[in-house]
Amino acid sequence: MSPDKLTGHRVQFAAAARSAREQRGTWVRLGVYGSVRGSRTTVGRIRNGKADFAPVGAWDAYSAACEDGQAVWARCIGGGPAPAPLPDTMAVRIRYDGEGPGYEGVGVLTVTISTRCPRCGGPRGVETIRPYRFAHDGQHLVVDAWKNPCGHEDVYAAVLAESRQERRATPTELVQAAYAAREIGVNAAQAANLLERNGYDDAAALVRGEIKNREGTFTSLQVVGFLQELTGGEAR
Secondary structure, eight states, X not given: OOHHHHHHHHHHHHHHHHHHHHTTTOOEEEEEESSHHHHHHHHHHHHTTOGGGOSTTSEEXXXXXXXXXXXXXXXXXXXXXXXXXXOSEEEEEEEEOOSSSXXXXXXXXXXXXXXXXXXXXXXXXXGGOEEEEEEETTEEEEEEEOOXXXXXXXXXXXXXXXXXXXXXXXXXXXXXXXXHTTSSOSBHHHHHHHHHHTTOHHHHHHHHHHHHHTTTOOBHHHHHHHHHHHHTTOOO
């Protein structure tokens, strides 16, 4: 990144931080990164109270995939009662139109999806979920409807497809399971190699960087805590 672009990015970031501070408790998208590593590093800096986000504990932040890359969202939680944390998932009832033509087998399914909008990474309208009644073939069925603060609308077909995607273990879950099964030892370098073998290149790079920072005194169990603190356990 050139000096001019870097300066422009910092100015834009500082302006977004001021906007979030003025809207205490409201999630604001601070920026979009091309890599998971960059977005997760920024999340760590926000949570640790660096630069525009001092003091420690005054901010909450997360990174989520979006159409443009990896979006960083944050909200100011200092100066008053802490708002309720944003859960990782939400269970909703959706209309199911069956697998074949003719609307055969219409019914209601309860599915679990992320609380992050797949288009922009923003929080979904968890607090706006309400029952919605519809009639089909003489029956009155009840599903859920909600309104996302970002304005992006969720359609049931897309929600169903999202819920059916195979769930992949997060880096923290992967390291914990491998350590418990004695597939890796105490050495954090083994955890980094495991992450890389399973396609978590960014998480592996973060761990290797921390090994250098700690001059080798870093264990596999400490890797779990490190990733949870830095990335919320979801680094990809």
